[in-house]
Amino acid sequence: MATHTEENYLKAIYHLSGENNGLVYTNDIAGSLSTTAASVTDMLRKLADKSLLKYERYKGVRVTRKGEKLALNIIRKHRLWEVFLTEYLKFRWDEVHTMAEELEHVSSDELIDRLDTLLKYPKFDPHGDPIPDVNGNIAGKNFVALSLLITNSTGVVAGVAEHAPEFLQYLEKSGFKIGVRFKVLEVHAFDHSMEISIGKKQIHISHDIAKNILTRQLHDKN
């Protein structure tokens, strides 16, 4: 259907289209894929020809319904393989991304549906990212970045917005794991860094880190 490269572009574009109400620009794609704007332009043409994107010269691109379906299917594969790698092969969450980048291009949909069954239809991958179902529906995701919380907020770590192994290992070391409860003790005005209590520890988190930690807020019921 589509080559590995086409799939990678489409996936990157789909992810970027969350930002600017769906419009995605050549330079951003080039940045996200560590390639040149020239290469991106060539590929945009090709994907538009396959009507996976709506593309107008100099005006950016938009993912079409057809493109979105394909992108969600690739994302579904990626995340289900990540679950398999952690649950069955005992990899850590910071190790699975690269392997899943290859496995997501294995074409058989039947395979992935059976994997879904084996894994008991998980709703989230090991990083807390939601797994689209066969029809491309995503379990309601209303996570909020830690960086947006104010002093005295409490919440639960629900996911991450960055998958670099170094970042994930840093979180691990700091006591952040998905499902862990925390409280914002203080937000420093000068650099927006935060003091967080997590378990019995109190830690200091920079704004850059906090932006990439997704949480579900707990609205004190007690």
Place this chain on the structure above:
Amino acid sequence: MATHTEENYLKAIYHLSGENNGLVYTNDIAGSLSTTAASVTDMLRKLADKSLLKYERYKGVRVTRKGEKLALNIIRKHRLWEVFLTEYLKFRWDEVHTMAEELEHVSSDELIDRLDTLLKYPKFDPHGDPIPDVNGNIAGKNFVALSLLITNSTGVVAGVAEHAPEFLQYLEKSGFKIGVRFKVLEVHAFDHSMEISIGKKQIHISHDIAKNILTRQLHDKN
């Protein structure tokens, strides 16, 4: 390390090198991969440059020690994935080959070693083909084609030499499964076809079919 295409060529060449004491010819490779002799020549150059093959113009190729190690690693991956697909995802043995052709190119060796552990170090894949271990050692394979057995031989179905789904489905229907016991009742001289008793059934098998059924002979101890 090597591209998918290079891996596919190397695997095909390794398989062909079982025949003519290790020497493999351009045309045979082209046939086996359904491509042209010209394309094969190009690729032989490239693989020889990487010292995976020893190649001399017009004289055929031989797989080097290094090439053999790589080929066995690919075959190991292919066959372990086949075991996974049948045992965990409940695919039939005639469905797994194509999917394994893609999965075998997923690069991580760590992944495949952990899969090996999950599957409890199987020695054979669903078709009865031996699975090389991490060091490329293959469990002693002294299977003999059904076509070579004489009247009154008894044996156990041990594997197949052909993986086309149609062939495997035919076997299934006829009662051939790996591990099943049979007896050669009669060999017809004119076309070398055979009468076989298998379970409670008696069936007729053509010579072409019999060539592709591998057996372990039972040397009557009673």
Place this chain on the structure above:
DNA sequence: AATAAATTTTAGACTCATCTAAAATTTATT
């Protein structure tokens, strides 16, 4: 509104894997 800066596209070239058609070499046949 004119110019500068940033972004995006085009032009042309390179690698990988493929092909067809023609040339070179080896093997088989008379």
Place this chain on the structure above:
DNA sequence: AATAAATTTTAGATGAGTCTAAAATTTATT
């Protein structure tokens, strides 16, 4: 041993994906 047949290699093209450098277009600045 000479010729015919088969096999293999070379030559030259093509498509996918990539790049650098230059041209075109849009956006920002004065």
